[in-house]
Amino acid sequence: MTRIAARFVISAAQPSDFPPPTLPEVAVVGRSNVGKSSLINALVGQPGLARTSRTPGRTRLINWFEVDARFHLVDLPGYGYAEVSQAMRDSWRPLIEGYLAGRASLAGVLLLIDIRRGAQDEELDFAPWLAERAMPAVVALTKADKLPKNKRMLEIRRARAALGLSRDPFAVSTLDGDGIAPLWRAVVQLAAQPRPEPGPAR
Numbered sequence: 001m002t003r004i005a006a007r008f009v010i011s012a013a014q015p016s017d018f019p020p021p022t023l024p025e026v027a028v029v030g031r032s033n034v035g036k037s038s039l040i041n042a043l044v045g046q047p048g049l050a051r052t053s054r055t056p057g058r059t060r061l062i063n064w065f066e067v068d069a070r071f072h073l074v075d076l077p078g079y080g081y082a083e084v085s086q087a088m089r090d091s092w093r094p095l096i097e098g099y100l101a102g103r104a105s106l107a108g109v110l111l112l113i114d115i116r117r118g119a120q121d122e123e124l125d126f127a128p129w130l131a132e133r134a135m136p137a138v139v140a141l142t143k144a145d146k147l148p149k150n151k152r153m154l155e156i157r158r159a160r161a162a163l164g165l166s167r168d169p170f171a172v173s174t175l176d177g178d179g180i181a182p183l184w185r186a187v188v189q190l191a192a193q194p195r196p197e198p199g200p201a202r
């Protein structure tokens with residue numbers, strides 16, 4: 001595999017800090033601790049690029065990474081972590097939803113779901129929200145190494161049915177690298193595909 005040149009661009013806590021929408025973006029979305037940062041590192045092959053954490057709910061910032069000077073991977077703060085205060089969740093929601101709804105350069109979303117938990121309320125709400133906005137999305141089930149291969153297949157089918165996907169979600173593991181290469185190809189495709197109706201510039 002050719003080496004991918006990825007670098008950290010900027011962190012933002014509010015829209016006024018977002019970088020200019022110069023490159024197409026793929027936003028990585030999912031519950032806190034689902035493996036967003038680990039997956040970004042695995043996809044670009046740079047272990048220390050995005051900060052991973054054993055303490056769920058720590059990231060409150062949106063982090064931009066530039067990939068091969070062609071597109072941005074965007075690490076969004078995780079939702080749905082119970083031990084985070086209501087006030088903090090109230091401040092996250094407008095940031096994340098504002099980003100997703102208004103970012104002109106957003107080419108698509110990579111939605112991550114822990115393979116052992118499957119799609120829950122947040123994902124079941126989020127999938128139609130994306131569909132209503134005609135937002136291209138790729139779904140990946142993370143931490144596949146936690147399940148034997150036959151159980152993975154079952155969870156792939158279950159998530160596909162629950163979310164009404166037109167194709168199987170990817171099953172990936174950053175631990176053993178399973179599924180990373182095919183997911184990477186899908187992410188690159190997502191980034192290369194212009195959106196039919198871009199929203200207002202932000």
Ligand SMILES: Nc1nc2c(ncn2[C@@H]2O[C@H](COP(=O)(O)OP(=O)(O)O)[C@@H](O)[C@H]2O)c(=O)[nH]1
Nearest residue numbers: 032033034035036037038052053143173174175
């Ligand atoms: N077993 C396993 N653990 C993982 C995998 N990916 C991430 N983790 C672990 O899950 C925890 C949360 O990962 P992180 O990437 O920080 O999640 P984020 O909060 O969604 O960004 C860390 O302890 C990771 O080491 C995986 O594929 N397999």
Ligand SMILES: [Mg+2]
Nearest residue numbers: 036037051059
């Ligand atoms: Mg993270």
